Amino acid sequence: MTAGGAGAGAGPRAVGGALPDRAWWVALAGLPGMGPARLRALREALAPEEAWRVVASGRAHLVPAVAAASGGRAGEVAARWARAAADLDVGERWRAHAHLGVSLLGEPGHPARVADDPEPPVVLFSDGDRGALAGPTVAVVGTRRCTRAGAELAVELGLACARAGVRVVSGLAVGIDAAAHRGALAAGEGAAPPVAVVGTGLDVVYPARSRSLWEAVAASGVVLSEHPLGTGPARWRFPARNRLVAALADAVVVVESPRTGGSMYTVDEALRRDRPVLAVPGPVRSAASSGTNWLLSQGAAVATGPEDVLAALGVAPEPTAGGPVLDPRPPPTGDGRRVLRALGWAPAGLDTLARRTGLGLGPLAVALDRLESDGWVHRDAGQIERRGRP
Amino acid sequence: MLATVPSATILGVEGRPVTVEVHVGQGLPSFTVVGLPDASCREARDRARAAVLCSGLTWPTRKVTVNLAPSSERKIGSGLDLAIAVAVLAATDQVPAEAVADLACIGELGLDGAVRPVAGTVALVDAVPGSTVVVAAPSAAEARLVGRHRVRAVAHLSELVLALRGEEPWPDPPAPAPPPPEPPPPDLADVRGQPAARQALEIAAAGAHHLLLVGSPGAGKTMLARRLPGLLPPLAPSEALAVTRIHSAAGVPVPGGGVVVRPPFRAPHHSSTTVSLVGGGTAALRPGELSLATGGVLFLDELGEFGPSVVDALRQPLEEGVVRVARARAAVTLPARFLLVAATNPCPCGEATEAGACRCSDAARARYRRRLSGPVLDRFDLRVEVHRPEPAALLATAGGQPSAVVAERVAAARRVAAGRGVRANAEIPADRLDQAAPLAGGATRMLEAALRQGRLTARGLARVRRVARTIADLDGAPPDSALGAEPVALAMTLRADVSSALEAVA
Numbered sequence: 001m002t003a004g005g006a007g008a009g010a011g012p013r014a015v016g017g018a019l020p021d022r023a024w025w026v027a028l029a030g031l032p033g034m035g036p037a038r039l040r041a042l043r044e045a046l047a048p049e050e051a052w053r054v055v056a057s058g059r060a061h062l063v064p065a066v067a068a069a070s071g072g073r074a075g076e077v078a079a080r081w082a083r084a085a086a087d088l089d090v091g092e093r094w095r096a097h098a099h100l101g102v103s104l105l106g107e108p109g110h111p112a113r114v115a116d117d118p119e120p121p122v123v124l125f126s127d128g129d130r131g132a133l134a135g136p137t138v139a140v141v142g143t144r145r146c147t148r149a150g151a152e153l154a155v156e157l158g159l160a161c162a163r164a165g166v167r168v169v170s171g172l173a174v175g176i177d178a179a180a181h182r183g184a185l186a187a188g189e190g191a192a193p194p195v196a197v198v199g200t201g202l203d204v205v206y207p208a209r210s211r212s213l214w215e216a217v218a219a220s221g222v223v224l225s226e227h228p229l230g231t232g233p234a235r236w237r238f239p240a241r242n243r244l245v246a247a248l249a250d251a252v253v254v255v256e257s258p259r260t261g262g263s264m265y266t267v268d269e270a271l272r273r274d275r276p277v278l279a280v281p282g283p284v285r286s287a288a289s290s291g292t293n294w295l296l297s298q299g300a301a302v303a304t305g306p307e308d309v310l311a312a313l314g315v316a317p318e319p320t321a322g323g324p325v326l327d328p329r330p331p332p333t334g335d336g337r338r339v340l341r342a343l344g345w346a347p348a349g350l351d352t353l354a355r356r357t358g359l360g361l362g363p364l365a366v367a368l369d370r371l372e373s374d375g376w377v378h379r380d381a382g383q384i385e386r387r388g389r390p
Numbered sequence: 391m392l393a394t395v396p397s398a399t400i401l402g403v404e405g406r407p408v409t410v411e412v413h414v415g416q417g418l419p420s421f422t423v424v425g426l427p428d429a430s431c432r433e434a435r436d437r438a439r440a441a442v443l444c445s446g447l448t449w450p451t452r453k454v455t456v457n458l459a460p461s462s463e464r465k466i467g468s469g470l471d472l473a474i475a476v477a478v479l480a481a482t483d484q485v486p487a488e489a490v491a492d493l494a495c496i497g498e499l500g501l502d503g504a505v506r507p508v509a510g511t512v513a514l515v516d517a518v519p520g521s522t523v524v525v526a527a528p529s530a531a532e533a534r535l536v537g538r539h540r541v542r543a544v545a546h547l548s549e550l551v552l553a554l555r556g557e558e559p560w561p562d563p564p565a566p567a568p569p570p571p572e573p574p575p576p577d578l579a580d581v582r583g584q585p586a587a588r589q590a591l592e593i594a595a596a597g598a599h600h601l602l603l604v605g606s607p608g609a610g611k612t613m614l615a616r617r618l619p620g621l622l623p624p625l626a627p628s629e630a631l632a633v634t635r636i637h638s639a640a641g642v643p644v645p646g647g648g649v650v651v652r653p654p655f656r657a658p659h660h661s662s663t664t665v666s667l668v669g670g671g672t673a674a675l676r677p678g679e680l681s682l683a684t685g686g687v688l689f690l691d692e693l694g695e696f697g698p699s700v701v702d703a704l705r706q707p708l709e710e711g712v713v714r715v716a717r718a719r720a721a722v723t724l725p726a727r728f729l730l731v732a733a734t735n736p737c738p739c740g741e742a743t744e745a746g747a748c749r750c751s752d753a754a755r756a757r758y759r760r761r762l763s764g765p766v767l768d769r770f771d772l773r774v775e776v777h778r779p780e781p782a783a784l785l786a787t788a789g790g791q792p793s794a795v796v797a798e799r800v801a802a803a804r805r806v807a808a809g810r811g812v813r814a815n816a817e818i819p820a821d822r823l824d825q826a827a828p829l830a831g832g833a834t835r836m837l838e839a840a841l842r843q844g845r846l847t848a849r850g851l852a853r854v855r856r857v858a859r860t861i862a863d864l865d866g867a868p869p870d871s872a873l874g875a876e877p878v879a880l881a882m883t884l885r886a887d888v889s890s891a892l893e894a895v896a
Contacts, residue, residue, distance in 0.1 A: 372845070
């Protein structure tokens with residue numbers, strides 16, 4: 001049974017009365033080009049079933065709020081919605097979401113942080129335990145193309161925050177996002193569960209190589225989305241996702257980011273919501289740290305490690321048992337020590353190291369091989385980076 | 391009534407002997423060419439006839455049949471024109487039959503009787519039997535390279551006829567003015583800084599190790615690659631003849647003296663087709679860029695922009711040193727033993743060598759990566775990331791070592807390699823590595839650790855040993871000395887796993 005007769009205003013007749021309000025909003029949220037703002041406009045103007053009937057009949061652009069949210073192309077958008085709605089069975093679509101958590105704006109069960117948000121999602125889907133959302137939360141975000149040092153720090157932040165009972169929320173992108181979640185997951189039993197917000201439907205894993213991480217987060221924490229199943233990745237959905245990351249967090253930490261990019265969007269959203277923003281300082285020549293350094297110059301708080309982040313949240317760090325962990329790596333000697341000192345914490349090429357140390361390429365290669373073998377440095381293509389941990 | 395003149399046609403880089411038989415007999419005046427001539431060969435009919443008439447000779451008003459033997463092989467090109475004309479003249483007694491006995495002719499005719507050079511003179515002359523060969527004047531130098539024949543150079547059909555009749559001496563056209571000497575290859579002294587890339591270049595030249603340069607635009611990849619030919623030793627005489635033969639067959643102008651002595655440097659554009667690189671294309675199966683680079687350097691700038699099928703076509707020649715081109719009518723083996731130097735950006739925008747600086751979409755990076763990854767990437771012994779030189783190095787007044795100094799070390803290393811029975815260390819067979827490149831204790835432990843930690847593969851091991859041997863040879867180590875830690879570590883360092891430059895750190 002389809003809603004083919006919707007044009008006549010009939011809707012899905014047989015089950016129409018039996019469907020909960022949420023079902024209509026789930027169906028509406030999945031229409032092409034239906035962003036959070038347009039959905040909110042519909043929600044504020046109309047009752048659920050009525051909204052569906054108006055959209056299915058192609059008259060959505062006649063609702064003033066929707067027209068305002070759609071700009072000059074409201075008629076075109078309304079026609080597309082009507083075409084998509086004609087092929088949609090609202091009841092079937094609703095039943096497909098039965099295994100997920102679905103909450104509706106204005107109903108109990110919608111997470112408090114997003115319900116009170118200036119741009120709240122109308123529907124929110126969740127895979128995992130929604131209990132993970134209560135408690136102090138920090139967003140750890142950054143560029144997908146991070147340095148290894150940046151990724152290592154993100155792991156460290158994720159781990160320490162989770163251990164201290166702070167939920168780590170991030171976007172499940174590759175790079176810093178993924179590293180932060182890996183750290184949070186590594187905290188293990190009893191630590192705060194990880195929270196992810198994605199910009200696709202909960203059945204569309206993007207990027208595909210994040211699947212195992214995605215499943216691990218859903219298993220021990222929760223993955224959230226404001227898009228129904230089957231929604232693929234689209235450029236405009238990621239900034240919208242970042243607004244939810246900012247909304248869910250008590251503070252936002254940017255580990256590495258260029259001057260423009262998704263992380264900067266998260267920062268803007270956090271500032272609009274009066275959430276504190278912390279940034280990790282980086283080498284002045286590193287493109288991956290140009291954004292964070294700029295944030296610091298603009299007055300963001302400095303995050304040099306988990307202590308700074310926890311202090312900003314007013315959370316006491318979990319005391320580590322037995323003092324500092326012993327580094328199992330054999331201490332570098334001779335040329336190795338020289339090379340490590342010349343390397344510092346910014347990635348460098350072979351030429352740069354040769355110039356800084358004054359070593360010939362042969363002895364330098366021997367020293368690097370030893371350092372890499374012992375876990376002090378990591379070589380990626382021609383770039384050599386110091387590793388913080390083995 | 392019947393005359394035969396030997397000549398030759400070309401397939402790939404090999405000449406094939408052809409006997410031109412002409413019969414002039416009773417019948418309606420006609421002129422037919424049989425024996426699988428191709429289009430340009432069939433046109434010989436009209437050229438030969440016009441040339442004979444314009445030279446003040448007579449064309450028989452009888453039935454003229456030309457047979458190109460062996461008739462099973464396809465005859466290609468215009469090089470048989472002269473032989474056809476001479477055979478017709480001999481068959482009609484316009485030149486004495488005994489004069490053309492044992493005389494091979496190679497050349498194209500103009501309608502006015504001018505004799506013009508044809509591509510592949512070296513191979514063609516090498517293919518013809520007999521003791522005397524007639525060629526166009528500009529081809530004389532190439533024809534003499536073969537060294538088996540008395541070479542007669544003529545500029546015009548009438549000159550040839552007068553000489554054959556004994557009325558005039560054989561013309562002795564002055565050797566064409568030697569072309570201006572080739573500009574010397576660019577010098578390595580111009581390169582400032584970049585010690586790692588310079589070292590890789592020297593090792594590549596000494597050991598004939600294929601080299602991949604990865605770096606941002608403006609880092610100097612092309613500048614470095616263009617300096618490689620200046621480091622290579624000049625071609626040995628036997629090699630020079632083989633290379634000249636290829637260049638002659640492809641119709642590429644051969645430098646002064648008629649012999650290619652400098653290692654060639656071929657840099658096809660990334661829009662090149664597979665056929666233009668591999669060869670084939672025309673019925674003559676003309677050698678492509680891979681063959682033209684034989685004995686020298688094939689430089690593929692912007693490797694990531696070459697078509698995937700073009701890059702894949704490199705695999706077999708890199709492995710075997712020859713290209714086998716087969717077409718429905720013929721199959722040839724073209725030499726293709728070159729030093730491959732490729733340069734590429736790490737991603738389409740070129741900035742991915744630095745974390746966070748790349749502006750490409752993930753899809754664009756993945757596409758680039760697919761093109762650069764896998765089997766072809768594996769065949770580079772040296773993979774070096776090139777960075778923009780530091781300002782201090784650019785402004786330094788002292789340049790690097792000049793090419794001449796480096797070339798001397800390279801030549802010495804090549805002599806050491808020759809002592810092992812190979813042209814260069816890259817050609818040391820795997821089963822002789824233990825003998826040619828034994829490992830000292832420190833080097834063995836280092837390689838063991840690298841293999842255990844997955845930093846080195848079994849295939850990579852053999853390549854690292856060959857490169858390490860070259861490094862040791864360049865350092866002046868005794869030819870059979872065990873390889874220490876230093877050359878082995880440097881060989882591994884200069885074989886960076888560049889494929890990961892394209893992968894975001896996850």
